[in-house]
Amino acid sequence: MIPLSKLQDGDQRVNNGKRKGAVRVRTWIALERIAAAPPGGGEDVVLQGIDFRVGAGEFVAVVGVNGSGKSTLLRVLAGLLPVAEGKAATHPEADGAVRIVFQNPDAQLIGETVYEEIAFGLEQLGVPTEEMPERVRLALRSVGLDVPASTPVERLSGGQKQLLGIAGALAAEARVLLLDEPTSMLDPVSKASVVDTVRALRDRGLAVVWSTQAMDEVGLADRIVALQDGRVAFEGTPETFFYGEAGKGDDAHGANDGGVPCVALGLRLPYAVETAHRLRDHGVRLTVRPVTDDQLLEAVAGLCR
Numbered sequence: 539m540i541p542l543s544k545l546q547d548g549d550q551r552v553n554n555g556k557r558k559g560a561v562r563v564r565t566w567i568a569l570e571r572i573a574a575a576p577p578g579g580g581e582d583v584v585l586q587g588i589d590f591r592v593g594a595g596e597f598v599a600v601v602g603v604n605g606s607g608k609s610t611l612l613r614v615l616a617g618l619l620p621v622a623e624g625k626a627a628t629h630p631e632a633d634g635a636v637r638i639v640f641q642n643p644d645a646q647l648i649g650e651t652v653y654e655e656i657a658f659g660l661e662q663l664g665v666p667t668e669e670m671p672e673r674v675r676l677a678l679r680s681v682g683l684d685v686p687a688s689t690p691v692e693r694l695s696g697g698q699k700q701l702l703g704i705a706g707a708l709a710a711e712a713r714v715l716l717l718d719e720p721t722s723m724l725d726p727v728s729k730a731s732v733v734d735t736v737r738a739l740r741d742r743g744l745a746v747v748w749s750t751q752a753m754d755e756v757g758l759a760d761r762i763v764a765l766q767d768g769r770v771a772f773e774g775t776p777e778t779f780f781y782g783e784a785g786k787g788d789d790a791h792g793a794n795d796g797g798v799p800c801v802a803l804g805l806r807l808p809y810a811v812e813t814a815h816r817l818r819d820h821g822v823r824l825t826v827r828p829v830t831d832d833q834l835l836e837a838v839a840g841l842c843r
């Protein structure tokens with residue numbers, strides 16, 4: 539770990555509806571030119587020359603095709619994997635407050651009941667037993683998990699288990715929440731519930747790093763970091779990721795595909811972007827470049843007014 543003095547707070551663009559534009563955020567974790575071997579160790583270097591930072595209230599999406607290094611990066615951020623080269627620093631106020639939620643909820647939940655699962659993290663923090671019921675109740679409420687605390691974990695759906703994992707992280711006073719493809723095993727309703735919950739937590743100041751291959755989930759990210767073969771191939775706004783640089787042939791179809799980072803990296807454009815392009819193919823020109831369904835709706839409604 540490098541000294542705190544090297545952990546500079548930075549101006550980041552935020553994109554969460556209430557706050558938009560450049561604001562100064564407190565950096566919780568910073569990586570500088572890091573390289574890392576895979577979780578099992580060995581000679582291979584999976585990540586190379588990665589610069590990364592995440593701060594309070596930021597939602598950073600880490601995207602990339604299978605094997606691009608997303609999980610490895612999240613493990614490095616969680617402190618579960620040492621860096622082979624480069625520097626990694628965590629702000630002292632975030633030290634011990636970085637929590638990771640994995641793709642498969644069954645692989646990480648250890649309590650037999652909802653209560654036990656959350657209480658386990660509270661015990662680690664040294665929370666007195668008598669305070670635990672209230673802390674468990676608040677954690678469940680903050681993720682919208684409306685089940686009795688006595689519910690056996692095995693009776694929860696996949697989405698409820700993911701929410702429980704997040705509730706456990708919150709109860710343990712996480713400042714940085716790392717989510718490794720948290721919705722990939724979920725049905726659409728559970729998926730929407732996890733996405734909405736995490737967005738609300740981000741709006742309340744939690745730092746969120748969300749890895750995914752589902753581009754519909756990342757339109758509201760403040761930044762997208764796209765990995766390819768263990769390197770950062772793109773870092774910027776969702777709009778640039780899905781449409782290319784403004785003024786440089788903002789066309790996600792046909793001849794300009796190479797100029798759209800999302801397409802060039804082999805990932806599918808989100809529904810809103812695909813639809814905007816189809817509309818354009820039908821002669822309908824939107825005045826904005828929507829990246830979420832809500833933005834698409836707003837843009838189309840604007841044409842009809």
Ligand SMILES: Nc1ncnc2c1ncn2[C@@H]1O[C@H](COP(=O)(O)OP(=O)(O)OP(=O)(O)O)[C@@H](O)[C@H]1O
Nearest residue numbers: 576577578584602603604605606607608609610611
């Ligand atoms: N335990 C391991 N031992 C050796 N190589 C590994 C190990 N875990 C991952 N790798 C390799 O590291 C690279 C990055 O894997 P990683 O799981 O970080 O990618 P990912 O982007 O999360 O992929 P996915 O979307 O498929 O989960 C891959 O080439 C993978 O084969």
